[in-house]
Amino acid sequence: MRRLIHFVREAVANIRLNRTTTIIAVATTAFTLACFxxxxxxxxxLRAVATSLQGDFKVVVYVKDGLPPSGVSELQGLxxxxxxxxxxxxxxxxxxxxxxxxxxxxxxxLLQGLGENPLPASFIVTLAPSHRSPDxxxxxxxxxxxxxxxxxxxxxxxxxxxxATVVGYLELAAxxxxxxxxxxxxxxxxxxxxxxxYARRDEIEIMRLIGATGGFIKIPYLIExxxxxxxxxxxxxxxxxxxFELFSARLGMPGRFLGIDxxxxxxxxxxxxxxxxAGLLLGFIGSAxxxxxxxxxxx
Amino acid sequence: MIQIFHVTKHYDRxxxxxxxxxxxxxxxxxxxxxxxxxGKTTLLKLLYCATSLDEGQILIQGxxxxxxxSSDVPYxxxxxxxxxxxxxxxxxxxxxxxxxxxxxxxxxxxxETRRKVMxxxxxxxxxxxxxxxxxxxxxxxxxxxxxxxxxxxSPIILLADEPTGNMDASLARxxxxxxxxxxxxxxxxxxxxxxxxxxxxxxxxxxxxxxxKVVSDEGRGL
Ligand SMILES: Nc1ncnc2c1ncn2[C@@H]1O[C@H](COP(=O)(O)OP(=O)(O)O)[C@@H](O)[C@H]1O
Ligand SMILES: [Mg+2]
Numbered sequence: 069m070r071r072l073i074h075f076v077r078e079a080v081a082n083i084r085l086n087r088t089t090t091i092i093a094v095a096t097t098a099f100t101l102a103c104f105x106x107x108x109x110x111x112x113x114l115r116a117v118a119t120s121l122q123g124d125f126k127v128v129v130y131v132k133d134g135l136p137p138s139g140v141s142e143l144q145g146l147x148x149x150x151x152x153x154x155x156x157x158x159x160x161x162x163x164x165x166x167x168x169x170x171x172x173x174x175x176x177x178l179l180q181g182l183g184e185n186p187l188p189a190s191f192i193v194t195l196a197p198s199h200r201s202p203d204x205x206x207x208x209x210x211x212x213x214x215x216x217x218x219x220x221x222x223x224x225x226x227x228x229x230x231x232a233t234v235v236g237y238l239e240l241a242a243x244x245x246x247x248x249x250x251x252x253x254x255x256x257x258x259x260x261x262x263x264x265x266y267a268r269r270d271e272i273e274i275m276r277l278i279g280a281t282g283g284f285i286k287i288p289y290l291i292e293x294x295x296x297x298x299x300x301x302x303x304x305x306x307x308x309x310x311x312f313e314l315f316s317a318r319l320g321m322p323g324r325f326l327g328i329d330x331x332x333x334x335x336x337x338x339x340x341x342x343x344x345x346a347g348l349l350l351g352f353i354g355s356a357x358x359x360x361x362x363x364x365x366x367x
Numbered sequence: 368m369i370q371i372f373h374v375t376k377h378y379d380r381x382x383x384x385x386x387x388x389x390x391x392x393x394x395x396x397x398x399x400x401x402x403x404x405x406g407k408t409t410l411l412k413l414l415y416c417a418t419s420l421d422e423g424q425i426l427i428q429g430x431x432x433x434x435x436x437s438s439d440v441p442y443x444x445x446x447x448x449x450x451x452x453x454x455x456x457x458x459x460x461x462x463x464x465x466x467x468x469x470x471x472x473x474x475x476x477x478x479e480t481r482r483k484v485m486x487x488x489x490x491x492x493x494x495x496x497x498x499x500x501x502x503x504x505x506x507x508x509x510x511x512x513x514x515x516x517x518x519x520x521s522p523i524i525l526l527a528d529e530p531t532g533n534m535d536a537s538l539a540r541x542x543x544x545x546x547x548x549x550x551x552x553x554x555x556x557x558x559x560x561x562x563x564x565x566x567x568x569x570x571x572x573x574x575x576x577x578x579x580k581v582v583s584d585e586g587r588g589l
Contacts, residue, residue, distance in 0.1 A: 070471065070474070070476075070477055070480075071471065071474055074471060081459075271457055271459075273455075274455045274456075274457060275468070275472070276441070276444075277415070277417065277444065277449065277451075277455060278444065278449075278468055278469045278472065278516070279441045279442070279444040279445035279469055279472055279473070280441060280472040281438070281441045281472070282437075282438065282441075284472050
């Protein structure tokens with residue numbers, strides 16, 4: 069217990085000793101994590117949007133005009149039996165017309181004069197989650213089209229897939245940028261600790277001479293590095309939160325984004341804790357690197 | 368207790384110690400004499416592993432010091448008390464904290480630490496300065512703090528390098544008496560000095576070094 073107090077006190081004393089380098093190290097770590105955080109925010113939000121769009125995605129199977137009710141229910145049975153189908157809604161000709169009128173009240177004159185209702189009946193198919201990849205969708209559409217009684221099959225999801233691709237690239241970029249920036253902050257923290265070690269070399273020597281083990285000597289510096297990392301990540305979270313509030317206020321978009329209800333969100337508590345953890349880890353690694361050769365007690 | 372066989376030590380090819388052979392038994396009080404530059408400090412440094420030797424062997428309690436693993440060195444040092452010629456006190460810590468340091472690194476409980484530290488400070492007569500920084504003390508007082516730190520841990524071996532170098536005659540006498548008391552409790556004591564008064568007061572074995580060689584070894588086993 070006394071040793072623990074000693075370690076923490078030493079670490080705090082070291083941080084006070086090198087105020088300037090400490091500030092630089094914290095600022096660099098904060099900046100690093102903030103850059104990464106912006107990316108992460110972008111990525112997480114786009115991914116949420118992409119996922120929700122993919123979930124919304126529907127395939128429309130038009131029924132051949134003039135198909136008798138028995139044919140319609142046969143087609144319904146066949147579609148229901150398809151493994152790619154999660155849910156199925158039948159839209160009759162009358163329903164389609166009513167929908168059209170409701171959606172485009174100004175255009176309803178277009179249908180007048182055609183006499184008979186020109187809109188076909190259709191099935192609106194929600195695909196099972198396992199069948200939402202671009203390939204499966206194409207195959208499912210072909211299957212539906214070959215069913216007796218089915219006419220055209222319609223779906224449009226190119227841009228959804230493009231979004232998914234972008235999200236994939238973002239993921240890669242996030243990993244790359246994260247690695248480079250992490251290495252940078254580890255380096256900065258390591259050199260900060262090295263400065264402390266240099267300033268304290270006489271004291272370290274004395275500690276050794278009176279029988280302190282390498283571990284005893286190292287621990288305060290490991291704590292110092294970890295504290296720098298923690299401070300860096302705390303500052304970066306504050307910066308990110310501030311930036312995020314500014315950004316979302318400017319765009320005035322609480323709630324809707326791309327017409328999706330999910331809206332734009334800040335990190336969940338979990339992700340924030342993860343970022344803190346990452347900062348701690350970076351600080352720990354940085355200091356561990358610089359105290360490596362502090363173990364030897366012999367000249 | 369301490370066995371030194373054919374030990375030779377060079378600093379950049381200049382010999383500091385040549386072919387030293389010494390046996391020091393448990394409980395002995397040995398004075399190490401010799402002019403400045405004779406190699407006294409170097410010999411003591413070899414004993415607490417602060418420098419490496421070129422040839423020969425040193426056994427302390429039967430253990431070969433030169434072959435000691437780096438991670439075992441701290442544990443050897445914990446069995447020893449060392450009074451450094453240049454004190455080696457931590458300037459940012461109080462006198463009390465300095466003396467408590469050898470106990471702190473071993474994780475002794477607070478209660479016992481307080482008792483031992485106060486005892487050591489009283490023995491050297493600096494307990495009234497326990498809150499001061501070492502830099503606020505005179506050289507003689509700093510030396511006494513260093514002595515307190517060397518005995519706080521009840522060491523098996525006490526090594527002292529010119530421990531009375533900054534004291535007047537009466538204070539030096541008290542310090543030598545303190546060493547004699549510690550020695551009487553069973554600690555092996557090795558003191559490097561060139562103070563005639565100390566030699567007369569101790570009246571025990573005196574080893575004289577000159578230019579890195581043992582030139583005399585008198586009063587052994589007295
Ligand atoms: N760290 C060192 N580097 C180079 N030479 C040294 C070093 N320490 C001591 N010496 C030399 O070794 C010799 C013995 O020194 P030392 O052991 O300090 O003698 P003493 O303590 O008897 O005065 C001297 O000639 C000294 O100059
Ligand atoms: Mg000397």
